[in-house]
Amino acid sequence: MKERIGFDKVWPGEVPAHAFAGVAKCAICHKGEKQGAQYRIWMESAHSRAFETLGTPAAKALAERLGIADPQASGKCLRCHSTAYYFGEQKVTEDIPVEEGISCETCHGPGKGYMTLKVMKDRPMAVQAGLIIPDEQTCRKCHNDTAPNVKEFDFKESWEKIKHPLPGSAEGDGP
Numbered sequence: 001m002k003e004r005i006g007f008d009k010v011w012p013g014e015v016p017a018h019a020f021a022g023v024a025k026c027a028i029c030h031k032g033e034k035q036g037a038q039y040r041i042w043m044e045s046a047h048s049r050a051f052e053t054l055g056t057p058a059a060k061a062l063a064e065r066l067g068i069a070d071p072q073a074s075g076k077c078l079r080c081h082s083t084a085y086y087f088g089e090q091k092v093t094e095d096i097p098v099e100e101g102i103s104c105e106t107c108h109g110p111g112k113g114y115m116t117l118k119v120m121k122d123r124p125m126a127v128q129a130g131l132i133i134p135d136e137q138t139c140r141k142c143h144n145d146t147a148p149n150v151k152e153f154d155f156k157e158s159w160e161k162i163k164h165p166l167p168g169s170a171e172g173d174g175p
Helices: 023-030 039-041 046-053 057-065 104-108 125-130 155-162
Strands: none
Touching: 023 104, 039 046, 046 155
């Protein structure tokens, strides 16, 4: 049975108990092919460009219809387009630039407490220090019926595009 860890630890708009590290810190260990190239997979994903998409003509037109003057400055949009807002309408950290989009810590939780190799080698210790093992419910915090995007969210299809397991792990790092 798959273990679901951490999803309900933070509610939208709540300031997380752990501090953010930032994607550059995550990339130190998760960049190389030997470790699974998680950073490259993220960089090539729509998540890394989530903030940029808010600057497109389509996003601006949608925002205007919703009464939002600037989607790149609105918490209503940034809650799901920037890790710095962490699912709420207010910025919860200055440590993460909004331009980073949706990065590692949106799905895996703020990482300062678990980012050391000693902690990461011990999954229960990492979870205790704030690591979240994402599941479908994690994704549905943003990919849901209340999101103003027009695409229907297919979790299995989306997971295939973003999954980034550690080499040698049976299930990968997620569902």
